[in-house]
Amino acid sequence: MSVIAHVDHGKSTLTDSLIAKAGIIASKNAGDARYTDTREDEKERGITIKSTGVSLFFQYDLEGNNSN
Numbered sequence: 030m031s032v033i034a035h036v037d038h039g040k041s042t043l044t045d046s047l048i049a050k051a052g053i054i055a056s057k058n059a060g061d062a063r064y065t066d067t068r069e070d071e072k073e074r075g076i077t078i079k080s081t082g083v084s085l086f087f088q089y090d091l092e093g094n095n096s097n
Contacts, residue, residue, distance in 0.1 A: 041077055044083070045058070048065075048083065049062075063077075064083075065077065065081035065083065066081075067079075067081060
């Protein structure tokens with residue numbers, strides 16, 4: 030999945046929310062963590078410059094008992 034949008038349209042916030050749902054970061058930090066901003070200049074400027082790959086696992090329950 031790719032997250033593509035215009036500048037300041039919530040790409041990092043959406044990505045943080047997906048990463049939080051996967052249990053990698055705390056839900057309360059989603060949106061502020063900027064998990065995929067790994068470079069110092071990204072952190073200093075508050076913008077994403079380079080793309081970052083992340084693997085997430087989701088187990089789908091065919092019987093409809095999924096709690097995720």
